Amino acid sequence: MTMHARKRGNMMIDASRIEQLTQKLETQGDITIEEADKIYALASSVVKATYDIIDRRPAIDEREIHKLLSKDFPVSALMEWYDTVTDKIRIGQSGNFIFSILIDFGSYYYHHLNIAVKTLKGDVSYSKSPLGAFEDRITSIRANKQIYKLFPKPFKELFQWRENFQWDPYKWLFELKTNRAGFYRYPLRELEGDSISQFFRKLSLKSIMIPQGKIR
Secondary structure (H helix, E strand, C coil), X not given: CXXXXXXXXXXXXXXXXXXXXXXXXXXXXXXXXXXXXHHHHHHHHHHHHHHHHHHHCCCCCHHHXXXXXXXXXXXXXXXXXXXXXXXXXXXXXXXXXXXXXXCCCCCHHHHHHCCHHHHHHCEHHHCECCCCCHHHHCCEEEECHHHHCCCCHHHHCCCEECCCCCCCCCCCCEEEECXXXXXXXXXXXXXXCCCHHHHHHHCCCCCCCCCHHHCC
């Protein structure tokens, strides 16, 4: 799912700017949504480039990937940014900086680059519980037909109808999925700038949020 808000600039953020934002997060406790968008866009580009490299060289290790990516992306500065984000999550803080986290479990290099993902959502392989706020960890929202009818048309278009997985008790629902942390409270153009959380409150709906471990 692609989430839309205000129009953003398309120029990729550089290492110097990321370092400034890292310092801002450390000293002021948060950044703006626009600043988080730029870091998220960079992370998305890095993940895409990582998959391209792994497709060409499946046996490549993290250090070699890092070396290759560093030619085109400020990956060291990005890693320092996510280290600082991780520190904030570990002490129970949340904010716009959460929107900078792209949740991707498919790339082993991205795990190395961004430890904030496993900190936020937990790491089953090491029996580590999630530390992030529950709303920041939501990556899927489902609605039945009755609730779906209440949604404005642009918002409806973000959902897909689920008819697969016979064993899944939640299969007969419309589903919105994302790979962005905090999307439940991110302002959406499809909701005229409201977040999903704000929209549900206006509808007087109590959203039923299922812990990630319960969803496949």
